[in-house]
Amino acid sequence: MTQIIPTIRWKDLGTPARVSEREVTLEIDGMSVTVAEGSSVLRAAAEAGISIPKLCATDSLEAFGSCRLCVVEIEGRKGYPASCTTPVLEGMVVNTQSNKLADLRRGVMELYISDHPLDCLTCSANGNCELQDMAGVVGLREVRYGYDGENHLKAEKDTSNPYFTFDPAKCIVCSRCVRACEETQGTFALTIDGRGFASMVSASQNESFMDSECVSCGACVQACPTATLMEKSVIEKGQAEHAVVTTCAYCGVGCSFRAEMKGNEVVRMVPNKDGHANHGHSCVKGRFAFGYATHKDRITKPMIRHSIRDAWQEVSWEQAIGHAASEFKRIQAQHGRDSVGGITSSRCTNEETYLVQKLVRAAFGNNNVDTCARVCHSPTGYGLKATLGESSGTQTFDSVMKADVIVVIGANPTDGHPVFASSMKRRLRQGAKLIVVDPRSIDLVRSAHVQADHHLKLRPGTNVAVVNAMAHTIVTEGLANDAFVAERCDIKAFAKWKAFIAEARNSPETLEAITGVPAAEMRAAARLYATGGNAAIYYGLGVTEHSQGSTMVIGIANLAMLTGNIGREGVGVNPLRGQNNVQGACDMGSFPHELPGYRHVSDAATRELFGKTWGVTIDSEPGLRIPNMLDAALDGSFRGIYIQGEDIAQSDPDTQHVTAALEAMECVVVQDLFLNETAKFAHVFLPGSSFLEKSGTFTNAERRISPVRKVMPALGGKEDWEVTVMLSEALGYPMAYKHPSEIMDEIARLTPTFKGVSFDKLDRLGSIQWPCNDEAPEGTSTMHVGEFVRGKGLFVITEYVPTAERTSRKYPLILTTGRILSQYNVGAQTRRTENSLWHSEDRVEIHPSDAELRGIKDGDWAGIRSRAGETVLRALITERVQPGVVYTTFHFPESGANVITTDNSDWATNCPEFKVTAVQVEPVTQPSEWQKRFHDFSNQQLGLLEHREPAKA
Amino acid sequence: MEIERLVKMANDIANFFEAEPDHAEGVKSVAAHITRFWDPRMRSAIIAHLAAGGEGLSALARAAVAALVPPARRAA
Ligand code: SF4
Numbered sequence A: 001m002t003q004i005i006p007t008i009r010w011k012d013l014g015t016p017a018r019v020s021e022r023e024v025t026l027e028i029d030g031m032s033v034t035v036a037e038g039s040s041v042l043r044a045a046a047e048a049g050i051s052i053p054k055l056c057a058t059d060s061l062e063a064f065g066s067c068r069l070c071v072v073e074i075e076g077r078k079g080y081p082a083s084c085t086t087p088v089l090e091g092m093v094v095n096t097q098s099n100k101l102a103d104l105r106r107g108v109m110e111l112y113i114s115d116h117p118l119d120c121l122t123c124s125a126n127g128n129c130e131l132q133d134m135a136g137v138v139g140l141r142e143v144r145y146g147y148d149g150e151n152h153l154k155a156e157k158d159t160s161n162p163y164f165t166f167d168p169a170k171c172i173v174c175s176r177c178v179r180a181c182e183e184t185q186g187t188f189a190l191t192i193d194g195r196g197f198a199s200m201v202s203a204s205q206n207e208s209f210m211d212s213e214c215v216s217c218g219a220c221v222q223a224c225p226t227a228t229l230m231e232k233s234v235i236e237k238g239q240a241e242h243a244v245v246t247t248c249a250y251c252g253v254g255c256s257f258r259a260e261m262k263g264n265e266v267v268r269m270v271p272n273k274d275g276h277a278n279h280g281h282s283c284v285k286g287r288f289a290f291g292y293a294t295h296k297d298r299i300t301k302p303m304i305r306h307s308i309r310d311a312w313q314e315v316s317w318e319q320a321i322g323h324a325a326s327e328f329k330r331i332q333a334q335h336g337r338d339s340v341g342g343i344t345s346s347r348c349t350n351e352e353t354y355l356v357q358k359l360v361r362a363a364f365g366n367n368n369v370d371t372c373a374r375v376c377h378s379p380t381g382y383g384l385k386a387t388l389g390e391s392s393g394t395q396t397f398d399s400v401m402k403a404d405v406i407v408v409i410g411a412n413p414t415d416g417h418p419v420f421a422s423s424m425k426r427r428l429r430q431g432a433k434l435i436v437v438d439p440r441s442i443d444l445v446r447s448a449h450v451q452a453d454h455h456l457k458l459r460p461g462t463n464v465a466v467v468n469a470m471a472h473t474i475v476t477e478g479l480a481n482d483a484f485v486a487e488r489c490d491i492k493a494f495a496k497w498k499a500f501i502a503e504a505r506n507s508p509e510t511l512e513a514i515t516g517v518p519a520a521e522m523r524a525a526a527r528l529y530a531t532g533g534n535a536a537i538y539y540g541l542g543v544t545e546h547s548q549g550s551t552m553v554i555g556i557a558n559l560a561m562l563t564g565n566i567g568r569e570g571v572g573v574n575p576l577r578g579q580n581n582v583q584g585a586c587d588m589g590s591f592p593h594e595l596p597g598y599r600h601v602s603d604a605a606t607r608e609l610f611g612k613t614w615g616v617t618i619d620s621e622p623g624l625r626i627p628n629m630l631d632a633a634l635d636g637s638f639r640g641i642y643i644q645g646e647d648i649a650q651s652d653p654d655t656q657h658v659t660a661a662l663e664a665m666e667c668v669v670v671q672d673l674f675l676n677e678t679a680k681f682a683h684v685f686l687p688g689s690s691f692l693e694k695s696g697t698f699t700n701a702e703r704r705i706s707p708v709r710k711v712m713p714a715l716g717g718k719e720d721w722e723v724t725v726m727l728s729e730a731l732g733y734p735m736a737y738k739h740p741s742e743i744m745d746e747i748a749r750l751t752p753t754f755k756g757v758s759f760d761k762l763d764r765l766g767s768i769q770w771p772c773n774d775e776a777p778e779g780t781s782t783m784h785v786g787e788f789v790r791g792k793g794l795f796v797i798t799e800y801v802p803t804a805e806r807t808s809r810k811y812p813l814i815l816t817t818g819r820i821l822s823q824y825n826v827g828a829q830t831r832r833t834e835n836s837l838w839h840s841e842d843r844v845e846i847h848p849s850d851a852e853l854r855g856i857k858d859g860d861w862a863g864i865r866s867r868a869g870e871t872v873l874r875a876l877i878t879e880r881v882q883p884g885v886v887y888t889t890f891h892f893p894e895s896g897a898n899v900i901t902t903d904n905s906d907w908a909t910n911c912p913e914f915k916v917t918a919v920q921v922e923p924v925t926q927p928s929e930w931q932k933r934f935h936d937f938s939n940q941q942l943g944l945l946e947h948r949e950p951a952k953a
Numbered sequence B: 001m002e003i004e005r006l007v008k009m010a011n012d013i014a015n016f017f018e019a020e021p022d023h024a025e026g027v028k029s030v031a032a033h034i035t036r037f038w039d040p041r042m043r044s045a046i047i048a049h050l051a052a053g054g055e056g057l058s059a060l061a062r063a064a065v066a067a068l069v070p071p072a073r074r075a076a
């Protein structure tokens, strides 16, 4: 089912498509051609199959008209206009070939080639170079200017970026890279310096790429027609011979890529122009950071050990699985059916996740299954289901291009969801208004050609107060969309809510003291949201990871309903999911209270449906959530766990509590690529497979199901789903799947929103947004059109309840956490790539005034102490954070950011409150006690791995 | 299960429904939330805790726990 495609180059139609109701008919080379109004002559010709030579034009960028290779003759016009910058007109008569045109084009090429090295045979772009192609097309046979005039052939290469080189000797100054950086990526890192012959491409102020603003998205490399900007992997390995379309395994944007291959080796990952989520764009992670898949740290043989103080022993798959199964059976026999459970991963495919929850429900016979979404977006599921009726975002990513007002709450899209951020920035440059609600000055607040209209710089932990103040303003100033509410929402609940929200205690003036946001600013933002046209809310973990995470999600849904900003393009409520398959993991029944499709286990009809298909009786009681499992482990009622692709010892709050719980368990089975932090506490290690080694599907933040296709054999010999099947069989519950497509078929049979999904249809359509059923056989792009999934939209009262985590004399600062572009989550993958050149350690950001008060200088070691624990990081002094707030990322385990986070959690879902911890920061000279212990333990575990006993042959 | 944790969780849930103007409705909602999301051993433990005096439970949480149906199955 893997679709192998030859690496033919993309069809390049020269200039971007135009959308227009009106069509224009013209004549090109005697052929009648009809295209959308506004198209260029170059594109019209290409659409009709006539290729006009071109160099500086490409269909992902607006035309620039500099190379003059695309000249044509147009009847009734003087001269030879460039076809890429000439729009079509009704009745135009165009001629693309004549002796004169051929002469002109040869002349252009001659000039280019006279300043270009003639090392085609040894050039990395050989066989994939537009300059070479054009020389062939125009029939260049001689270069009269000779090569000894002034030229750029000796210009020095810039190899500072770890993934691509810049070789100015080969540059034809077509400015495609500059335009790509502006239009596609929105970073504006490149410029053309100088004029005429002296002109040269350079990264911001003549810096090297690495020192410039460049974020290494690769858009310029993709746009470059020559070998000037070239992937180092291609320079090293040569051009690929086949390609497979697959989906990025990093973030929730879910970009589509072409994995360009040489046999079983990835030469490069190229963003797919036909990709529905990314339209040919990518970020540094998906584009370049795939080297972890073949990193030497990968563990490819199953291992077991009796205690975590023992050395590992390599064993066969059968032995490892047999051992795990007998341990689980023994524990259940001794301590009851509910004493074991499993954790599914947002980094695994839908099919794999589905199987793990099936194993727990059918083979373990309980509902003790949870997923890492617990610690990120579980409040989204709860809040959106309660108000709108479906646990998912309401829009497509493309919908942002129709938004007039964009509200970003507790999310940092340029770092967390870079490709989506690029479209958002494009829309902002077109004039959409921006409201940022964040304690920190994220990049979006002010960046190249983007400036937030309102930045509500709230105190961490006061989200609900902000959303209430906004709703209060809208209601009391009469800005609500009453007609929408009357038609679409539950009126009784609305009346109750309205009475609550209109109370003076919810006014911006009263709440100012709590939120720290000036009332006037708050009112202005609320007015803009309510009256500025299409308004869309995008939110992230800064909303969910709070003790009132679910309340805040509800508050956001209330706002959207109140103003009628839901149910069409350009508006909506959009959770930005962290990991690639958070949406999918939730959809697939990874929560202990829900079967796939968000149906509660207490619902007898759903239980019967699954029970019949699976041939078992499904428990009607909800199971344990991850934090509950850990608590239960410490009191002895939970003793065995099967963890697929998760690292709770690093990603979950209160690390010391997590590791104590893991140590208390009798059988910890970890399936992963690497010996991650959790695996250091494991008894059985099962080698996992990377996204390059398996087939399945991921579902991104816009509900888009995209295919993941196997491009190389699994290093450990098994795809993750095969391992789960083996374990289930050993537990006495055989599963008969021969391919992941059969798992998807079962999901489709049992889950109404997936009814129409199949691998065949995915091959045909490229991707599908659920719900996909008889009414919407090709999927659904916008949700809640005409009617909410739950029928009437439900307003729910959102009382602001301050978190129990308060600052005090002892802990006067608030610590909040986040992430950065180059690293991904716990960093297990990205830390094993050159991405670490951008971020090699986590640092604690602190405001200059707080730093001064404490005598901390930039780069000093700073001890961060909370009620839960203490760790030490280097300080980064910056005004990005407000006084009283410190900030850090958590990509490196030794940083121990979660040693300090507390066990406070969301009231509804137990999603941990990562975003608010009261701390003290002090200058120190050595690592914390925890870090020393971590270091010792970690080294000991790595020793036990290194001295593993090889399997007996 | 560490009872302080369960008490805190029950109080957090009660805090959210505190805003519900109709008290009976509030009690029902808290109890329903606990029933939908807590595994049987957690529910048994909080019920037992209330029977032993219910220290630390807020008034609304207390009323809700009193309204819980004891789980049919005793988890180990
Ligand atoms: S680097 Fe490539 S894309 Fe940029 S101007 Fe030179 S040839 Fe054109």
Ligand code: SF4
Pocket: A177, A180, A181, A185, A187, A188, A189, A190, A213, A214, A215, A216, A217, A218, A219, A220, A221
């Ligand atoms: S890699 Fe991306 S950010 Fe860097 S210069 Fe190229 S387009 Fe700009």
Ligand code: SF4
Pocket: A248, A249, A250, A251, A252, A253, A254, A255, A278, A282, A283, A284, A285, A286, A287, A417, A418, A419, A420
């Ligand atoms: S990490 Fe996200 S934005 Fe970057 S390429 Fe992958 S899916 Fe796209």
Ligand code: FES
Pocket: A053, A054, A055, A056, A057, A064, A065, A066, A067, A068, A069, A070, A071, A082, A083, A084, A085
């Ligand atoms: S392609 Fe039209 S001017 Fe370069």
